[in-house]
Amino acid sequence: MVATDATAWDEEYDTIGVGSGIGGLSTAITAAERGAKVLVIEKFELLGGVSALSSGQLWPGPNHLAEAAGIHDSPEKAKEYIDYLGQGHASPYVRDQYLIRSKECLKYFDEKIGIHMSVIRGLPDYYYPEVPGSAPEGRYIETIPFPAAKLGEYQKKVLTSPYGAYYSYTTSNEWVEMQAGGESLGSCIRRHLANDERCAGAGMAAAQVSAALQRGVEFRTSTEVVELVTEDSRVVGVIARDSSGTRRIRARLGVMLATGGYDWNRRFVGSYDALPVAGTMALPTVTGDHIVLASKVGAIPLPSRAPGQSPIFVGYKVPTEKIYGRGPAYRLWVPGRPHSIIVNFKGKRFSQDSFYPDVVTKVSRFDGQEDGMVNWPAWIVFDQRMLNSRGMPPAPPGQPLPAGMAIEADTIPELAVKAGIEPKGLQTTIERFNKMCSDGVDEDFKSGSNPWGRLMAGDPGLKNPNMAPISQAPFYAVRLERVTMGVPTAGLPIDGDGRVENSAGGIVPGLYAAGNSAAWGDWGGGFNSGIAGMRGLLYGYRAALHMTAT
Incomplete structure (x- = not known):
């Protein structure tokens, strides 16, 4: 679909994020911090995406928070761990960039943006001590409990888990401490609930929405992006549909696809994950929209691993x-x-x-x-x-x-x-x-x-x-x-700046992907809790830097 002149647009922004999970919000916050006019479009009625329902753990490898806590680590050991789990599927260059940029990204959001996080003490890598390069602690990060009252009118517009307070009102640090004889989980939950202190993925979502609002980011919920608009093969905007109809919205710098996986699309789950039957805990709006939208501009999803290696x-x-x-x-x-x-x-x-x-x-x-x-x-x-x-x-x-x-x-x-x-x-x-x-x-x-x-x-x-x-x-x-739970076998191929690649290996100008919408070129076949969240934060950040650099 081609827009021929400015009068064809109903609205104009610098960047548009499709999806409000950790990847979409990372893009929005970073772009807005750098002066961009930003719109985030969310298909569900609430903000936060699948990442708001998660444990909220991030796995950046060696990081500044672990260093401050006196935990020694090295990129060489982290590379060894990733390579062992990846079993040859990961690109060494993209893997190295993941470790370098994740450390940078984490510090940016913690110190520059003000989304404060802490290292999860005593939580080992999945395969510690059996796998080379694994570490006993220091590589898991989580946001500190976030007082939802800071969201103002948005307090009830950000997701918490419908599966019980355990998922949204307790931290991983508290779980580890409880196992060592600390405060009981029930006591932690009651304390956080009383103050509506969001934890885990819900805490990260609340903190990100707050940071985005502070920087003037606009949100549209219950709104579906049904088409990408192109000019001369470049993505320049979207067609969005809500209860009042459709609108053509321009994105001067780029469009970010961060719609999650494809959990509620039975055809995609059967084809990519080799599962004829599967249940899901993802939002019902997670239907693989990124695949449908990107396929019309020459990008096709690629598997990151064999289905048996996927974290299903x-x-x-x-x-x-x-x-x-x-x-x-x-x-x-x-x-x-x-x-x-x-x-x-x-x-x-x-x-x-x-x-x-x-x-x-x-x-x-x-x-x-x-x-x-x-x-x-x-x-x-x-x-x-x-x-x-x-x-x-x-x-x-x-x-x-x-x-x-x-x-x-x-x-x-x-x-x-x-x-x-x-x-x-x-x-x-x-x-x-x-x-x-x-x-x-x-x-x-x-x-x-x-x-x-x-x-x-x-x-x-x-x-x-x-x-x-x-x-x-x-x-x-x-x-x-x-x-x-939103972490799929296949996703859109991206480069280190989150730019979507087409089926010929070139770049689709103006189109970016992050989070579970993007293929896992950095980790390949391996999986460890916290990678999906970190990848969302990282490639949303990198994409925004690339968009706003032009």
């Missing part, structure tokens, strides 16, 4: 629950809770089921010589003590599970029959698992050997934080589901 999580279905008016809802499961295991249809354990990346990899295993998907379907099997001590959201500890969510029985063989699991296999597996719990050593899959898994799901009072017997009736089985 495991979770479960809650048949009676509706989120965003849609049901059934899906919930994330963090494996490794005491008194629980994960088994396949033969009733056998097949992974280090205290560490979700290992579970995710193993459920994807296909074997043409045996049974096809040898570990799928799979079930979470647990006893009453797990429910009493931990609960299973949306059910709090000690409360019954929602109807239809679990299969329940008084004996393990009866449970297996009801669930469709091989009874003898499940009985044998649980007997062996319970026996190993007495010594606290998992001789089969090393459950509890990963520090990250112990910290996130374990009980520090046990011999093995992730192992406790499954022996108190009634017993339960919940079928495992694949659950997407």
Whole structure:
């Protein structure tokens, strides 16, 4: 679509951000700080995007906050870690730029913009200490709790998680401290709720929206971008649609696509992630708009990794629950809770089921010589003590599970029959698992050997934080589901300045992408919590610098 003269435009801005997650807001704040007139268009009714629903962790590698805390790190070790996880899929140059620029970007937002952050003490890299270059702490960053009252009239216009206060009103630092005997999680949540202090991804979103408003950024919610406008192959604006109709809006310097992944687009999930069936915890507006829009100007999505390497999580279905008016809802499961295991249809354990990346990899295993998907379907099997001590959201500890969510029985063989699991296999597996719990050593899959898994799901009072017997009736089985959370296999290819590349490897002038809309050329096949958020912050920042430099 071509705009021929200025009268064709209904409005004009310097930059337009499509999406209000961490990538879109990073672009908006940086551009506005540098004097640009900025508009952010959000398809959902509230601001913050999928990143507002996340843990809010950032993984920049070596950074100024860790240095200030006396934690020594080196770029060489961080490169070694990324290269090991990337397994050859990452570009060494883009990887190096990620580490250099992330440190710069983090310092910019912390010190220049005033979005104050802290290092997460005691939280190790996913694969510490097994993977070369991994670190015991210092590489995770989070925003400090943000008083939402500072948002004024926007206090109710920024997302918090609909999945419970835990996601938006507690910090990772508090979680780590709790595991070491500090303040209880419930106490932290009550304290933050009382003051509406947003934490985690919700805290970052609130802090970013506040920073954007201070710099004159304009927001449009419940508005969909339906077309990119081009002149001589350059993207020069958008066509946006809301309840009142469509408007042609010019972007003099550039358009940022930061619409997230494509979780609610079944065709894209099936094609790119190789998942014919999957649930999601993403916003219902995350439908792959960046792919549709960019494809019309010559850019096509590229996979960053094999689908089996994507951080598509495991979770479960809650048949009676509706989120965003849609049901059934899906919930994330963090494996490794005491008194629980994960088994396949033969009733056998097949992974280090205290560490979700290992579970995710193993459920994807296909074997043409045996049974096809040898570990799928799979079930979470647990006893009453797990429910009493931990609960299973949306059910709090000690409360019954929602109807239809679990299969329940008084004996393990009866449970297996009801669930469709091989009874003898499940009985044998649980007997062996319970026996190993007495010594606290998992001789089969090393459950509890990963520090990250112990910290996130374990009980520090046990011999093995992730192992406790499954022996108190009634017993339960919940079928495992694949659950997407906005971090996809494919995205738009970009360069180090966030510029979108076309199918021939050239640049689409005027078009940028960040966050989960952009392919992972810097990390390739690897994943570690905090990368998605950091990439959003980084490439939004870099894109704004590039736009405003012209």
